[in-house]
Amino acid sequence: MVEVRSVDTRERILDAAERLFMAHGYEGTSMRQITGDAGVNLAAVNYHFGSKESLMQEVFRRRLDWLNEERMRVLNVMEAEAAGKPLKPSQIVDGFFGTLLRMAGDERRGGMTFLRLLGRTLTEPSEFIRAFLAHEYKEVMDRYKEALFRSLPEVPKAEIVWRFHFMLGATSYAIAGTDALRLVTDWQIEDEDSVDRLDRLVPRLMSFLLGGLRAQLPQFSDSAAVDSK
Amino acid sequence: MVEVRSVDTRERILDAAERLFMAHGYEGTSMRQITGDAGVNLAAVNYHFGSKESLMQEVFRRRLDWLNEERMRVLNVMEAEAAGKPLKPSQIVDGFFGTLLRMAGDERRGGMTFLRLLGRTLTEPSEFIRAFLAHEYKEVMDRYKEALFRSLPEVPKAEIVWRFHFMLGATSYAIAGTDALRLVTDWQIEDEDSVDRLDRLVPRLMSFLLGGLRAQLPQFSDSAAVDSK
DNA sequence: GTCTATATCATGATAGAC
DNA sequence: GTCTATCATGATATAGAC
Numbered sequence: 136m137v138e139v140r141s142v143d144t145r146e147r148i149l150d151a152a153e154r155l156f157m158a159h160g161y162e163g164t165s166m167r168q169i170t171g172d173a174g175v176n177l178a179a180v181n182y183h184f185g186s187k188e189s190l191m192q193e194v195f196r197r198r199l200d201w202l203n204e205e206r207m208r209v210l211n212v213m214e215a216e217a218a219g220k221p222l223k224p225s226q227i228v229d230g231f232f233g234t235l236l237r238m239a240g241d242e243r244r245g246g247m248t249f250l251r252l253l254g255r256t257l258t259e260p261s262e263f264i265r266a267f268l269a270h271e272y273k274e275v276m277d278r279y280k281e282a283l284f285r286s287l288p289e290v291p292k293a294e295i296v297w298r299f300h301f302m303l304g305a306t307s308y309a310i311a312g313t314d315a316l317r318l319v320t321d322w323q324i325e326d327e328d329s330v331d332r333l334d335r336l337v338p339r340l341m342s343f344l345l346g347g348l349r350a351q352l353p354q355f356s357d358s359a360a361v362d363s364k
Numbered sequence: 365m366v367e368v369r370s371v372d373t374r375e376r377i378l379d380a381a382e383r384l385f386m387a388h389g390y391e392g393t394s395m396r397q398i399t400g401d402a403g404v405n406l407a408a409v410n411y412h413f414g415s416k417e418s419l420m421q422e423v424f425r426r427r428l429d430w431l432n433e434e435r436m437r438v439l440n441v442m443e444a445e446a447a448g449k450p451l452k453p454s455q456i457v458d459g460f461f462g463t464l465l466r467m468a469g470d471e472r473r474g475g476m477t478f479l480r481l482l483g484r485t486l487t488e489p490s491e492f493i494r495a496f497l498a499h500e501y502k503e504v505m506d507r508y509k510e511a512l513f514r515s516l517p518e519v520p521k522a523e524i525v526w527r528f529h530f531m532l533g534a535t536s537y538a539i540a541g542t543d544a545l546r547l548v549t550d551w552q553i554e555d556e557d558s559v560d561r562l563d564r565l566v567p568r569l570m571s572f573l574l575g576g577l578r579a580q581l582p583q584f585s586d587s588a589a590v591d592s593k
Numbered sequence: 594g595t596c597t598a599t600a601t602c603a604t605g606a607t608a609g610a611c
Numbered sequence: 612g613t614c615t616a617t618c619a620t621g622a623t624a625t626a627g628a629c
Contacts, residue, residue: 144612160488162391166605176614181606183612258484258540259389294568297538301572304537305530311487338582339523343530346579353567373594394622405596410624412594 145183147173153194153245157252161191161261192267194252198238198245199268203275206234210278221285228344231279232306233337239310240333247310254307287348294352302344309340374412376402382423382474386481390420390490421496423481427467427474428497432504435463439507450514457573460508461535465566468539476539483536516577523581531573538569 151173155164166187170177184190209230213222239247256264283295380402384393395416399406413419438459442451468476485493512524 159490160389160391162389163490165603167603176612177605178607178614179612187605255487258487258536261388261392297568298572300537301534301569304533304535305576306533307487307537308529308533309526335582335584338584339526340530342579342582343527343576347534347572347576350571350575353564353571355564355567395624396621405594406623407596407625408594416623 144173144175144179148175148180148183148190149194149197152190153248153252156191156194157248157255160255160259161264188263191264195256195264195267195271198249198253199271201244202235202238203271206231206275207278209234210282214282221288222282224283224286224348225341225345227279227282227286228302228341228348232302232344233341235306236310236333236337236340250310254310257303257307290352295348298348301347305343305347306340309336373402373404373408377404377409377412377419378423378426381419382481383477385420385423386477386484389484389488390493417492420493424485424493424496424500427478427482428500430473431464431467432500435460435504436507438463439511443511450517451511453512453515453577454570454574456508456511456515457531457570457577461531461573462566462570464535465539465562465569469562479539483539486532486536519581524577527577530576534572534576535569538565 148169152164152169155168155172158164159168166180167177169190170179173179180187180190184193210227213226213230235250238244239250256268280296280299283299284292287295377398381393381398384397384401387393388397395409396406398419399408402408409416409419413422439456442455442459464479467473468479485497509525509528512528513521516524
């Protein structure tokens with residue numbers, strides 16, 4: 136408040152953009168809305184970020200850098216403790232998805248707002264943001280993928296990859312569902328105050344994910360290889 | 365080709381809109397793109413549908429009417445055959461999600477294009493389309509919800525509702541993932557020709573969904589009621 | 594029913610004074 | 612770094628000839 140304005144300005148733009156992109160999507164949000172909401176001048180976005188696309192990328196980078204580092208750290212700790220033995224599926228799932236969901240409880244890290252933005256963005260195939268996410272995620276994904284392969288040697292790799300996709304989807308909806316999908320299903324979910332909500336959502340989702348990950352293998356109707364190596 | 369043009373025009377607009385909304389989202393698609401792609405005049409959309417919003421609704425209605433009727437029909441048949449006994453979870457899941465996925469194999473019903481549009485729209489909380497979907501889905505949802513309650517009497521209702529949410533998410537990503545999420549995860553999924561792809565996806569997803577639906581119940585860390593009755 | 598032409602407005606971006 | 616003013620473009624929608 137007493138300090139430089141420009142640091143504040145940058146941060147306020149990012150906060151407003153995160154909120155608005157979450158609510159209306161990238162295309163559905165204008166720079167005028169963003170700067171208006173942030174209480175800064177229209178030209179400030181282009182001055183600080185160069186373009187709307189770069190702003191979007193920075194909105195993600197600000198949160199994903201921390202998240203992916205944390206995921207790496209957690210995995211490293213678990214693998215060190217396991218001393219060469221494979222991890223349990225529940226450890227891996229918690230390291231990847233639990234870390235993500237616990238972010239939602241931390242307002243300094245974007246809280247629910249960022250998580251919902253992430254969830255919706257994963258189904259919005261805008262070329263530039265998809266390419267960006269693919270790059271940001273690659274390293275972490277590869278590490279967790281390997282951990283799962285070692286953890287479930289009897290499950291074909293292709294099956295694990297698919298189930299990871301499915302887990303991403305369930306998690307994405309778990310986040311959005313806390314208020315968005317409530318309308319789609321039109322079901323009243325018992326009210327739980329917002330702090331409590333997340334504490335219950337995490338174990339709920341974990342049970343579901345682990346049940347799916349360890350489910351009986353599918354039977355294909357034709358005779359082709361189930362495990363394509 | 366020899367007949368009236370206007371029927372063709374309407375249908376061609378719907379086809380182009382479905383394709384473009386899927387690829388670029390509602391906000392990201394302009395009427396110029398739609399009419400250009402459809403090979404019709406710019407003014408035709410407003411003549412036939414009144415507005416862009418109404419066009420979007422019609423894109424959904426064209427497919428959802430059939431889908432939801434089919435889901436109802438399948439459920440009615442199964443319940444008649446069960447003669448009062450609860451259905452098996454696998455029957456219910458197949459009736460709801462299997463019917464949806466099998467739509468993807470039927471090009472006359474929109475095929476993969478419509479399914480991916482549906483998947484992405486469920487995470488895009490545009491007010492007008494969400495309200496529309498909530499209305500379109502309500503009746504079917506209630507019927508399937510009841511069937512699941514009866515099928516799994518030992519599972520708290522709140523838990524079933526949540527797991528239904530998670531199943532919707534996994535299914536949504538299963539659809540999109542066939543090419544969109546491939547980039548996000550950057551994993552190469554073994555190539556399977558497109559006809560084969562769906563035949564394998566359905567059993568894969570079904571195994572996962574059933575594993576999640578029937579998973580061990582979560583343990584909450586506090587002592588509050590697990591089944592909030 | 595289909596077209597051209599256009600009204601009206603919002604968008605992303607920038608130039609240049611301060 | 613921040614502001615005002617403005618550009619060029621593209622948006623939805625409509626009026627009116629054919």
